Amino acid sequence: MMPSAVGMLVGLVLAPLLLGVVNRVKAVFAGRRGQPLLQPYRDIGRLLRKGAVYSPTTTWVFRAGPVVGVAAGVVGLALLPLGGCRALVVFSGDFMLLIYLLGTARFFVVLAALDTGSAFEGMGASREVAFSALAEPALLLAMAALVRATGMRSLSDAMGKVWSDVWLPSMPVAVLVAAALAVVLLAENARIPFDDPNTHLELTMIHEVMVLDHSGPDFGLVLYGSALKGWIFAGLLAGVLVPLRTGSPWLNAGAAVVGIFAVAVGVGVVESSMARLRLVRVPQLLVGAGVMAALAVLLVR
Amino acid sequence: MILLLTGLGVLLATGLVALPWRDGLRAGRVAAAGSVLGCGLVTVPAVRALVGWDTPALDLPWPVPLGSFSLGIDALSGFFVLVVALLGALAAVYGVGYLAHAAGHRRLGVPWCLYNLLLACMLVVVTARDGVLFLVAWEVMSLASFFLVTFEDEREEVREAGWTYLLATHLGTAFLLALFLVLAQGGSLRFDTFRELPSPLASVAFLLAVVGFGTKAGFWPLHVWLPEAHPAAPSHVSAVMSGVMLKTGIYGLLRVLTVLGPPPRWWGWLLVGIGVTSGLLGVLSALAQRDLKRILAYSSVENIGLVALGAGLGVLGLAFDLPVMAALGFAGALLHVLNHAVFKGLLFLGAGAVLHATGTRDIERLGGLLRRVPSTAHAFLVGSAAISGLPPFNGFVSELLILLAALAGVSERAGGVAVPATIAVAALGLVGGLAAACFARAFGVVFLGVPRQGLDREPAEATPAGMRLAMATLAGLCVAIGLGSSYLVPRLVPAVGELTGLTREELLTVLGWDVGRILLAVGLVGAAFGLVALLLARLRARMLRMREVGSSPTWDCGYAAPTARMQYTASSFARPIVELFSLVLHTRIDEVRPVGMLPSGARLQTRAPDVAEAHGFRPAFVAVARLSERLHVLQQGRVQVYVLYIALALLVLLVWQLGLGR
Structure with a gap:
């Protein structure tokens, strides 16, 4: 109980740091000094202290989008185990609730985008729902592979047995699951090769374009919400990639947090070494992730 | 059981009262009140069945050959009765206001009577314990909903939708007739006499049920009537048809699964x-x-x-x-x-x-x-x-x-x-x-x-x-x-x-x-x-309370005069x-792409x-129509030829009869 609550708190506090790490890695690759590691905190803090500007076409739905996003992230953290350290809430099929909570958040962000009546935001919303609909089966199949490999139906129990039941006897399963999760992580968090978080050409973006009209505290919440979402996905991936399972939940959680930051470094490396995919290629990659996850299910003996 | 019958009676009686009423609004109120009351009454036995209390089945004398008026309510029926009653009552309440605007220029008694009849039939379908009664209720349910679908029958597409629906539902019912023939191995159509069938026959029955009930439920590709008929009906009827009537197909399939072993x-x-x-x-x-x-x-x-x-x-x-x-x-x-x-x-x-x-x-x-x-x-x-x-x-x-x-x-x-x-x-x-x-x-x-x-x-x-x-x-x-x-x-x-x-x-x-x-x-x-x-x-609202909150048009990447037409x-x-x-x-x-330096028109x-309709049913029905045209040869329009047909038929029958006698 105690380590789980602390794990959730760690997620709440450290999530924006992930963005800082990614940016620092990219800066190092580009030979720049880069922004301070804590810049995302400053950004969020500054935005939360500002006023806001709203378009007259918007309604409460526009203002609800960021709020629901953060709420889903906060509650989702309660369902996320940190490696071998169990989550605060554990039950069979809990990963479905986690995935669908993020779905609720996405639903409201998409509605907020449509509420502005802008062609650009509509375009982003349209792409977001299309790609996330393809990412969802990949994610569920990856979870199903873990369930089949470990015989456990809750995220915490399955993650707790990743080392003994998945890594040791059948490494290919773990590799495939991790690969599928990594692809979904990049897609859901709007990173290269799916989406370019740095571009300022609204036409090319997916996620960023949906929040063009948010300002002040709303935009601060958007940033924090997407940081939480990134933490959740990195946590899932790190749980599979860092198979350190000891008797001590503190040690497990610590290893998982290190793993999460390693994932962030990996994201930075990918962003520095790859270009964005053409939009028509994106569905192919996502379907590929689904196929990898399905293969992982079938490979489990 | 008495409550179930009373509920059905209230539904039908108020429907009949509403039928001849001139004032559409009042007719609606009476019928809707009847719906609410009737649905309320049937929930009592439904809830009792759902928690597992046994209610004895009800058998009434019924002068229909092969059939018996047998109603029963077990937990499965009780569950579906609850679903029907819940949405039926709420949609009726909604319907009063919804149809009010049509009260001036349309007789509303008939649709309201049909609505209550539809609810009553759905309740009978999910509680019937006899094949004949089930099929009669099923058919009346389909017909009542057909007339409700064609409520605005002055519109071409509504009539079209109605015909599609009528055709589809009867094709489905044909499979159900065959299903009950297969099920009635013991000679009786009462559900409690249905016994487990030997394996090939059970599979035949299962397939017949999937097609027959699947047509009502809307399994792909048997769904083609559904996107036509549901939008055509008045909205509260659409709600009942989509929300509940499809489920009678699911109920039928599940009920058949329970008897097949x-x-x-x-x-x-x-x-x-x-x-x-x-x-x-x-x-x-x-x-x-x-x-x-x-x-x-x-x-x-x-x-x-x-x-x-x-x-x-x-x-x-x-x-x-x-x-x-x-x-x-x-x-x-x-x-x-x-x-x-x-x-x-x-x-x-x-x-x-x-x-x-x-x-x-x-x-x-x-x-x-x-x-x-x-x-x-x-x-x-x-x-x-x-x-x-x-x-x-x-x-x-x-x-x-x-x-x-x-x-x-x-x-x-x-x-x-x-x-x-x-x-x-x-x-x-x-x-x-x-x-x-x-x-x-x-x-x-x-x-x-x-x-x-x-x-x-x-x-x-x-x-x-x-x-x-x-x-x-x-x-x-x-x-x-x-x-x-x-x-x-x-x-x-x-x-x-x-x-x-x-x-x-x-x-x-x-x-x-x-x-x-x-x-x-x-x-x-x-x-x-x-x-x-x-x-x-709350926190967000508090943060913004003391600050400057401005208003400016949606950011359209520098374009200052976005219009509604530019929306996605x-x-x-x-x-x-x-x-x-x-x-x-x-x-x-179909598109006309903009061309040239100064494009003028683009579309x-x-x-x-519907894929199933365009590539499955439409070609099939066209083929059937073409084959049927061949039969025109027989239809000469001359009395002499028809007399010849009769004589030939008699001759064939005579030969057959003699052949059997030997």
Whole structure:
């Protein structure tokens, strides 16, 4: 109980740091000094202290989008185990609730985008729902592979047995699951090769374009919400990639947090070494992730 | 039982009272009051049956050959009676206000009488214990709904839809006649005399049931009548047809499964296959539509697919002797029946309110309605989130149960259950994601943004109190079931027991204890989610209270004068998905691309014809028509020839008779 609550708190506090790490890695690759590691905190803090500007076409739905996003992230953290350290809430099929909570958040962000009546935001919303609909089966199949490999139906129990039941006897399963999760992580968090978080050409973006009209505290919440979402996905991936399972939940959680930051470094490396995919290629990659996850299910003996 | 009969009597009597009434508004009030009272009365025996109290069956003398007027209510019937009564009563309350505007120029007595007749027939269908009575009620139900579909029969497309519906429903009924002939091995059509059939015959009966009941339920590709008929009916009737009447098909299929004995494996594979196809193609077709009620009708195909998926996993659980999977699958299917009735009813009522306010169902002409009809918009938002399977609403809970059934199968070593279960997991994810896309589109385009051009009048919230009450109740139920499912699902134990043959103790361990705990956690997390969101909203409002809050037009990348026409349209919103799945959707795109340095005209139009209709039924019916034309040779129009036919027929009969005598 105690380590789980602390794990959730760690997620709440450290999530924006992930963005800082990614940016620092990219800066190092580009030979720049880069922004301070804590810049995302400053950004969020500054935005939360500002006023806001709203378009007259918007309604409460526009203002609800960021709020629901953060709420889903906060509650989702309660369902996320940190490696071998169990989550605060554990039950069979809990990963479905986690995935669908993020779905609720996405639903409201998409509605907020449509509420502005802008062609650009509509375009982003349209792409977001299309790609996330393809990412969802990949994610569920990856979870199903873990369930089949470990015989456990809750995220915490399955993650707790990743080392003994998945890594040791059948490494290919773990590799495939991790690969599928990594692809979904990049897609859901709007990173290269799916989406370019740095571009300022609204036409090319997916996620960023949906929040063009948010300002002040709303935009601060958007940033924090997407940081939480990134933490959740990195946590899932790190749980599979860092198979350190000891008797001590503190040690497990610590290893998982290190793993999460390693994932962030990996994201930075990918962003520095790859270009964005053409939009028509994106569905192919996502379907590929689904196929990898399905293969992982079938490979489990 | 007396209460059930009284309820049916009240429904029919008030319907008959309303029939000759000139004043449409009063006729509606009487009939609706009768609906509410009748539906209220039948819930009492339904609830008693649902908690497992035995109610003796009722047999009345009935001068129909072969048949008997035999009604019974067990837990399975009780569950469906509750679903019918719930939505039937609420839709009636809504209908009074909805039809009020037509009261001036239309006789409303007939449709109201038919509405009550429809409800009564659905109640008889799910409680009948005799094949003849079942078929009679089934047929009257289909006819009543046919006349309700053709309510606005002055419009060409409504008549067209009515004929499609009439044809489809009778094709389905033909299979049901054959089904009952197969089932009536003992010579009697009473349900309690049906015995387990030998295996090839049982499979024939199962296939007949899948086709016959599947036509009513709307399994793909038997669904072709559904997107035509449901939008054509008045909205409260659409709600009842989509929300409840389709479920009589599911009820029939489940009832037949209970008498056929232990199912072979391939029944489960077939149902899972039907579930996946209906789910996927239903939601994809829904995404491609621009008529709000057609979107909802196609989404019913999707949801019926999810019900079939749950039932298929349940059958697989039975066939592979996995009681947990069987219990979860059937419980998920039943709960989704209820959930779909609630949110699809709500969405159709909401669509009706939109139609009422704006006079159009074409979503490309709507927009920004949230400001103009807020109560409708909020109800529609709850329904949209619920049907997309998002927590903390009710759709999530039944999808979770179906997923848990699939996970129970995924963990098995046997490929015969693990492979379909894995497919089910992937399908649930994909269908869920696409449904969210579909309803984000429907709600976003209709209610958000700025009004698009092309409305004849200024939309206004004229929504009468009855309409609002019905929608608010259903929206409340979406939340209540989503949060309180841990209380609800254990109540399904007797009904699931009827379907699986598992004992009460076994089921209580699975559904009462294990699933009860899961759903309690889901409810708590859902409540926490709502609470955190509310707190954050308060915090955000407080942060902004002392600061400068400005207003400026939507940022359109430097363009200063955005107009409504520049908004993203529903077609463009759906386009990435429609293109991805163009292989199965066959969307037709007519476009004139802009050319040259100074392009003048450009046009884009997408149409999504129904694949099953365009490539299956239409060619088949054309072929039948062409073959039938050959018979024109016989139809000479001369009396002499016809006399010759008669003489020939007599001769053949004579020869046959003599041949038999030998």
